[in-house]
Amino acid sequence: MxxxxxxxxxxxxxxxxxxxxxxxxxxxxxxxxxxxxxPVEAFEQACARVLQTDGRAALQYAASEGYGPLREAVAAMLPWDADPAQVLITTGSQQGLDLIAKILIDAGSPVLVETPTYLGALQAFTPMQPQVAGLRCDDEGAVPDDLAAQAAAARFAYLLPNFQNPTGRTMGEERRRAVVEVAVRTGLPLVEDNPYGDLWFDAPPPAPLSARHPEGCIYLGSFSKVLAPGLRLGFLVAPKAVYPKLLQAKQAADLHTPGFNQRVVVEVLRDGFLxxxxxxxxxxxxxxxxxxxxxxxxxxxxxxxxxxxxxxxxxxxxxxxxxxxxxxxxxxxxxxxxxxxxxxxxxxxxxxxxxxxxxxxxxxxxxxxxxxxxxxxxxxxxxxxxxx
CATH class of the missing domain: 3.90.1150.10 (Aspartate Aminotransferase, domain 1)
Known part of the structure; x- marks a missing residue:
């Protein structure tokens, strides 16, 4: 072994x-x-349309970056001016964590996470043998002073600002500003995981960290919570400096995310379904x-x-x-x-x-x-x- x-x-x-x-x-x-x-009925209809209109292409090998119209749809959904060329479609957002770990973590690399944090992220990071350090947290997540104190040596900080798994807590507007200010001042890359951001009950959460500092953040999203997890469709949005290596890691992992699933989701998303x-x-x-x-x-x-x-x-x-x-x-x-x-x-x-x-x-x-x-x-x- x-x-x-x-x-x-x-x-x-x-x-x-x-x-x-x-x-x-x-x-x-x-x-x-x-x-x-x-939405079973919507998927039933979308599957039929894909097979009728583009069946052979849908069942063939596909580009590692993802299906172009889906990348464009993802970029259009984001609350900042995201370039579809920086969108990578992943086999669930969990794969995004795995790809990030592979290209950013060496053995012994310090990595910062919230206390507590998403268990699946710890599983993705641990095989790369990092030194995982917990950030001091309160009811709004990572405390900026502690983030600043640990930023110098860290490869990145992994954060879930919206309805965090496992605690359910959310970063407020002022906390997000303070976290991004620390990241900009110290040069600390941020990995922002946002699978739950659309599931707000009373009011939408503040703008993502990535919307404030896109050149310093890798953003992870998922269709699992708003459509269906069995699709295994997620995405990441990465700065141009790191995107090529994430793409190469994706190619080595599974060549590409299923093209049929991607086309079906594009069909489902038409006409403002979400x-x-x-x-x-x-x-x-x-x-x-x-x-x-x-x-x-x-x-x-x-x-x-x-x-x-x-x-x-x-x-x-x-x-x-x-x-x-x-x-x-x-x-x-x-x-x-x-x-x-x-x-x-x-x-x-x-x-x-x-x-x-x-x-x-x-x-x-x-x-x-x-x-x-x-x-x-x-x-x-x-x-x-x-x-x-």
Missing amino acids: AARAAQMNPSVIREILKVTERPEVISLAGGLPSPETF DRHVPTIRALYRSRRDAMLAALEREMAGLGVEFGRPSGGMFLWLRLPPGIDAGALLAQAVARGVAFVPGAPFYPAAGDARTLRLSFVTASVEQIERAVAALARSLQDALQQRHG
Whole structure:
């Protein structure tokens, strides 16, 4: 085995998802979009049009950069003057993280991440053997002073400004300005991951970091959360200085993202489909977030549990009372019919064992209420055992 293979670890979330296949378990674990939001009819019609009008080209090998009309559509969707020539279509945005790791990280390279951060990013970066350092964070994400203090030696900082996975927090306008000011002043490259930015509930989030500093940012986006994850379609937008190497890494990885899928999405996107479709996703997710917050306030009253109030996205972040380990609590919760993701694996170093992540988008309101009640009973049992 190569030395880097020893650095690869299984996804804690994927392992937990195996447990949730049991029909009696309500899963609040996986970061899966609700299948109720998948526009099946629109895809059925788009697939037929692609096969009828461009079938042979759609089924052939394709350009590594991606299908031209899709790259143009992506550039047009972005809130800055993006050049389609700087758009690279990826096989899910997870591939974008892998490509970035391959071209920017040497063994021992310092890389900055939020505390906690997206587990899939840690999985993508770790095989390249970086020195991953956690940034001090508050309710708006990375603290600019700490970002500045660690910027000098770092290859890049990886940030999720919108409805962050796992915490659900969002950077405000002033924080974004301060983060970009640090990046400009120190020359620190930023990797901005934005899979959830369209899933706002009350008001859209502030402009992306990349819109303020496009020459210093690599921007990652995805069609998984607004159309369907099974397409495995994501994209990155990169400065011209690094785009060629990202493209070469893409060529080595899989030659190209499936051209058929790309053409189908272009067909689906015609006539402003997302403008009509995404608000229906927001409305569904907001109702389920509200249901989970109400259930937590009711069921966790007096138990010493802290939790955030996300203004979009898919996740709620909880902190349990002192002495309660979320990893140990998971087995008790599963026995009562509910699953969640312990928070410790989301940290770049020793994680906070008292934290956990709940997803509110795939369960119905009734299931959310039952699951949170079961989680509260499991916590009550754990507290009683701890206090004898």
